[in-house]
Amino acid sequence: MDKRTSDNAPSNSITTGSGTSTSKDSFATLVNEGFRAGQRIAKISVVTLISIGIAELLMGYISGSVVATADGVDSMSDAMISFIVLIGLRFARRPADRKFQFGYHKVETLAAMIAAIGMIVIGIFIAYHSYEGLIHPNEIKQPIPTMIVLAVAGVISLHRAFQMRHIANKYNLLSLKTDAKNSIKDGSASVLGFLSVLLATQFGFLQADAIGGMVIAGFIFSVAYVSLKQSSLILVDAWHNPVSADFIRRLVEQKFEGDVTVRSIKLRQTGMISRAEIHVEMDGKKPLSEVEMILLNTEKAIKSRMPSMDVILVIPHAQRQS
Numbered sequence: 001m002d003k004r005t006s007d008n009a010p011s012n013s014i015t016t017g018s019g020t021s022t023s024k025d026s027f028a029t030l031v032n033e034g035f036r037a038g039q040r041i042a043k044i045s046v047v048t049l050i051s052i053g054i055a056e057l058l059m060g061y062i063s064g065s066v067v068a069t070a071d072g073v074d075s076m077s078d079a080m081i082s083f084i085v086l087i088g089l090r091f092a093r094r095p096a097d098r099k100f101q102f103g104y105h106k107v108e109t110l111a112a113m114i115a116a117i118g119m120i121v122i123g124i125f126i127a128y129h130s131y132e133g134l135i136h137p138n139e140i141k142q143p144i145p146t147m148i149v150l151a152v153a154g155v156i157s158l159h160r161a162f163q164m165r166h167i168a169n170k171y172n173l174l175s176l177k178t179d180a181k182n183s184i185k186d187g188s189a190s191v192l193g194f195l196s197v198l199l200a201t202q203f204g205f206l207q208a209d210a211i212g213g214m215v216i217a218g219f220i221f222s223v224a225y226v227s228l229k230q231s232s233l234i235l236v237d238a239w240h241n242p243v244s245a246d247f248i249r250r251l252v253e254q255k256f257e258g259d260v261t262v263r264s265i266k267l268r269q270t271g272m273i274s275r276a277e278i279h280v281e282m283d284g285k286k287p288l289s290e291v292e293m294i295l296l297n298t299e300k301a302i303k304s305r306m307p308s309m310d311v312i313l314v315i316p317h318a319q320r321q322s
Helices: 003-007 024-063 066-092 106-135 143-171 174-202 207-235 242-255 288-305
Strands: 261-270 273-282 309-318
Touching: 024 066, 024 143, 024 174, 066 106, 066 143, 066 174, 066 207, 106 174, 106 207, 143 174, 174 207, 242 261, 242 273, 242 288, 273 288, 288 309
Parallel strands: 273 309
Antiparallel strands: 261 273
16 A cells, blocks of 8 residues: 555544554444543533532622622533533444434534533623623622632633543544533633632722623633534534545555546544445446455455444446546
């Protein structure tokens, strides 16, 4: 095989900790492992965020801080989003049945889309609440405990978020990637809240508290937009990795140089896995057994380089007469 082909493999396959592509035999095991790891971190996320949210809401109520209350609402909403992701990952592990004959993998993508919509709703609420605080600023009571709660919440949230992002990237879980981005945003918002309270109480800039809440709302909208766009494209079968089709074309034509020409390639992503429909042209006079062998070897060649391709349908056509 041409070395250029092997060096330019697309990056849509799941990789192991060492960064090497897994074989097809171990890919199904890796998919299940990814779902289990995703569920574990999602469970931890739900418990952690609820605890942080309660602490921030209580401190926001005691101190009258808009940004602490906004961050508490954000944390509670993030807990709900993590719960939605957890349910989506549970469903995605189910095997195919009569009703869902291609499996439940897209439920994970649907969970990511629902989570993004939920983030938008929460963002609107926080933005409105922060606007009221900007028009009618209040003095913050108990500033030191408020800043301590926000600082601790930020550290815990960021630590958990980076753990989640590592698992999401390792196993290519879209809903968990959405949750990880949301969690990084949540931790960053807590740090921002700390700075807002510091400015409001130590430097007399009372509006900083409400401005911090509005910036948090902006964070939420930006993460929700990216997640909503990506998940909706997958749900309508859009393929956003053109390098993969070029790679498959080169791989097949170089392996069967002179014997096979790729007419067209259609790719479709379904959660963690992908599917391909490849139309190839070859000499119509070839024996059926030789055609079958070429089709089988084509499928094996692609799966060996792209293990995330769960189903590959290779359709032969007679070469067009010039």
